[in-house]
Amino acid sequence: xxxxxxxxxxxxxxxxxxxxxxxxxxxxxxxxxxxxxxxxxxxxxxxxxxxxxxxxxxxxxxxxxxxxxxxxxxxxxxxxxxxxxxxxxxxxxxxxxxxxxxxxxxxxxxxxxxxxxxxxxxxxxxxxxxxxxxxxxxxxxxxxxxxxxxxxxxxxxxxxxxxxxxxxxxxxxxxxxxxxxxxxxxxxxxxxxxxxxxxxxxxxxxxxxxxxxxxxxxxxxxxxxxxxxxxxxxxxxxxxxxxxxxxxxxxxxxxxxxxxxxxxxxxxxxxxxxxxxxxxxxxxxxxxxxxxxxxxxxxxxxxxxxxxxxxx
Amino acid sequence: xxxxxxxxxxxxxxxxxxxxxxxxxxxxxxxxxxxxxxxxxxxxxxxxxxxxxxxxxxxxxxxxxxxxxxxxxxxxxxxxxxxxxxxxxxxxxxxxxxxxxxxxxxxxxxxxxxxxxxxxxxxxxxxxxxxxxxxxxxxxxxxxxxxxxxxxxxxxxxxxxxxxxxxxxxxxxxxxxxxxxxxxxxxxxxxxxxxxxxxxxxxxxxxxxxxxxxxxxxxxxxxxxxxxxxxxxxxxxxxxxxxxxxxxxxxxxxxxxxxxxxxxxxxxxxxxxxxxxxxxxxxxxxxxxxxxxxxxxxxxxxxxxxxxxxxx
Numbered sequence: 001x002x003x004x005x006x007x008x009x010x011x012x013x014x015x016x017x018x019x020x021x022x023x024x025x026x027x028x029x030x031x032x033x034x035x036x037x038x039x040x041x042x043x044x045x046x047x048x049x050x051x052x053x054x055x056x057x058x059x060x061x062x063x064x065x066x067x068x069x070x071x072x073x074x075x076x077x078x079x080x081x082x083x084x085x086x087x088x089x090x091x092x093x094x095x096x097x098x099x100x101x102x103x104x105x106x107x108x109x110x111x112x113x114x115x116x117x118x119x120x121x122x123x124x125x126x127x128x129x130x131x132x133x134x135x136x137x138x139x140x141x142x143x144x145x146x147x148x149x150x151x152x153x154x155x156x157x158x159x160x161x162x163x164x165x166x167x168x169x170x171x172x173x174x175x176x177x178x179x180x181x182x183x184x185x186x187x188x189x190x191x192x193x194x195x196x197x198x199x200x201x202x203x204x205x206x207x208x209x210x211x212x213x214x215x216x217x218x219x220x221x222x223x224x225x226x227x228x229x230x231x232x233x234x235x236x237x238x239x240x241x242x243x244x245x246x247x248x249x250x251x252x253x254x255x256x257x258x259x260x261x262x263x264x265x266x267x268x269x270x271x272x273x274x275x276x277x278x279x280x281x282x283x284x285x286x287x288x289x290x291x292x293x294x295x296x297x298x299x300x301x302x303x304x305x306x307x308x309x310x311x312x
Numbered sequence: 313x314x315x316x317x318x319x320x321x322x323x324x325x326x327x328x329x330x331x332x333x334x335x336x337x338x339x340x341x342x343x344x345x346x347x348x349x350x351x352x353x354x355x356x357x358x359x360x361x362x363x364x365x366x367x368x369x370x371x372x373x374x375x376x377x378x379x380x381x382x383x384x385x386x387x388x389x390x391x392x393x394x395x396x397x398x399x400x401x402x403x404x405x406x407x408x409x410x411x412x413x414x415x416x417x418x419x420x421x422x423x424x425x426x427x428x429x430x431x432x433x434x435x436x437x438x439x440x441x442x443x444x445x446x447x448x449x450x451x452x453x454x455x456x457x458x459x460x461x462x463x464x465x466x467x468x469x470x471x472x473x474x475x476x477x478x479x480x481x482x483x484x485x486x487x488x489x490x491x492x493x494x495x496x497x498x499x500x501x502x503x504x505x506x507x508x509x510x511x512x513x514x515x516x517x518x519x520x521x522x523x524x525x526x527x528x529x530x531x532x533x534x535x536x537x538x539x540x541x542x543x544x545x546x547x548x549x550x551x552x553x554x555x556x557x558x559x560x561x562x563x564x565x566x567x568x569x570x571x572x573x574x575x576x577x578x579x580x581x582x583x584x585x586x587x588x589x590x591x592x593x594x595x596x597x598x599x600x601x602x603x604x605x606x607x608x609x610x611x612x613x614x615x616x617x618x619x620x621x622x623x624x
Contacts, residue, residue, distance in 0.1 A: 123460075124459055124460055124464075136560075138560075140452055140457060145452060147436055147561055147562030147563065148435075148436055148562045148563060148564050149562065149590075151562040151590075152436075152560065152561050152562040153560070154559040154560065155559075155560060157556070157559040158470055158556035158557070158559055158560060159472055159552050159553075159555070159556045160471055160472070160474050161473060161474045161475065162472050162473045162485075162490070162549070162552055163473065163475070169559065170555075170588050170589075171552070171555055171556065171559070171588075173474075178474070237474070240471050240474060240483070241471075243471070243482075243483055244469070244470035244471045244483065245470070245560075247466040247467075247469040247470055247481065247483070248448075248450075248464065248465070248466065248467060248470060248557075248560065249459055249464050250459030250460045250461065250463040250464040251459070251460060252460050276482050276483075277482075278461075278463075
């Protein structure tokens with residue numbers, strides 16, 4: 001394929017790169033998202049994208065973003081970012097002079113995996129993006145399933161605990177509330193606060209605010225029993241969600257991506273004994289670039305695989 | 313279409329009829345299933361089907377059954393019926409001298425709704441069969457989605473209560489454990505036992521075993537507060553499951569079928585305020601005949617809509 005700039009906007013970080021021959025990524029740049037200031041981060045995106053497009057001779061830019069999108073042009077809304085019918089493609093086009101296409105981030109990650117990652121041979125696949133929240137991409141018969149009005153695939157938002165806390169999505173006790181990286185961090189902070197003699201608490205220098213997604217794994221490696229029980233419980237939640245989705249979809253595989261998988265193979269090693277017979281979950285081999293790669297493919301490789309959009 | 317015998321095997325009852333022009337059903341016969349004695353109920357099926365086939369000049373018989381099926385010929389296994397790689401199509405063919413095709417009951421109900429019922433115009437639809445258990449049929453882009461190895465669509469088996477009781481499916485606190493008719497009856501019996509002064513308990517003549525799916529609705533109509541709270545709680549569970557599946561699939565509509573819908577419009581009237589914005593659930597207009605009709609269509613109308621089967 002010709003060189004295309006790919007942009008993957010997340011709730012915390014933005015990944016930008018140029019996708020070229022054999023889906024290789026040149027110059028993987030990371031920016032910070034300021035979710036309440038769309039103007040500000042879009043500004044930074046335009047600068048970076050224009051400069052990469054100049055350098056690599058790209059005439060197109062593909063953008064993946066959280067939220068509901070319309071017609072590859074507009075972001076209607078997103079839970080974590082202050083979009084409001086934002087004509088994002090048009091804004092970036094005006095600033096960069098390139099053709100711009102956008103799509104939901106989970107859908108981009110799905111196509112990234114399909115063309116360049118773990119799903120090359122899969123016909124039915126579910127990609128779970130486990131970061132600040134949990135997003136999903138559903139591949140059915142080799143095409144991304146978008147559902148009515150592009151609203152399918154909120155895989156982080158089925159009820160996993162009918163007695164759980166209300167979720168911003170309108171339901172309660174959602175999968176995301178148990179198994180996102182944010183949930184993991186909250187679970188770890190709570191356990192550390194309840195166990196001030198734990199290694200986890202000491203590594204956090206007595207301030208649970210210092211605990212992020214990494215620290216419990218570091219403490220676990222050093223033999224922290226509290227961290228082990230936090231990680232075990234978290235993995236159980238994650239496996240429960242994957243098993244539930246397996247009952248519904250029976251994909252050939254689940255591909256896990258998002259911030260969580262920075263921990264590497266320990267995730268799948270711990271997950272495996274909890275998964276139902278025949279359920280396979282692998283980490284994305286694309287090291288966080290599935291979304292970026294899939295975004296670059298919106299108007300190239302992907303087109304022939306899309307179900308026609310339904311907007312009701 | 314030409315006349316075809318349709319058979320819908322359920323965990324408790326078997327429906328048999330002849331499906332003819334405009335999907336009209338002639339002679340709707342009901343038999344009892346003896347789930348532990350497959351030989352016995354198959355014998356009864358063969359007698360009834362052969363006699364209907366003679367009378368209406370049918371050269372084919374379609375069968376819908378719970379469980380995993382293979383190649384429209386064999387039932388591999390089912391949770392509630394003692395199949396064991398049973399070559400059901402062959403058995404019925406030998407006895408009746410007609411061509412026999414079979415498929416999963418939920419898939420049959422889905423196609424019944426698509427051709428003759430509530431889903432005539434739908435592109436993405438979920439049919440929930442709410443009876444002894446909860447089964448599901450998923451229509452994506454006008455075709456039934458079967459998943460890898462024909463194992464998708466166990467829509468009664470996502471985890472709705474992570475702290476709930478183990479389920480025979482290997483998970484725990486499943487949707488089915490909360491919202492099947494069996495679960496409803498258990499909830500009603502428990503409430504009646506705890507409230508011996510309730511109208512429900514009195515209508516059951518002091519024996520909770522007399523409580524089936526109907527009685528709480530009869531008591532509710534007569535002003536029983538305990539029955540009201542049982543029904544309200546049950547409807548909340550049902551709505552929670554539908555909302556969760558809506559987040560995942562965003563179908564244009566959910567069609568409810570199975571024993572529950574004998575209660576009629578009160579179900580959808582009570583459900584409605586609990587459903588998320590944009591989520592539509594309707595009762596099957598086919599009065600329990602969706603499965604039978606869909607079974608009769610396996611090798612006629614349905615063929616062009618099927619995803620090719622994947623057996624891994």
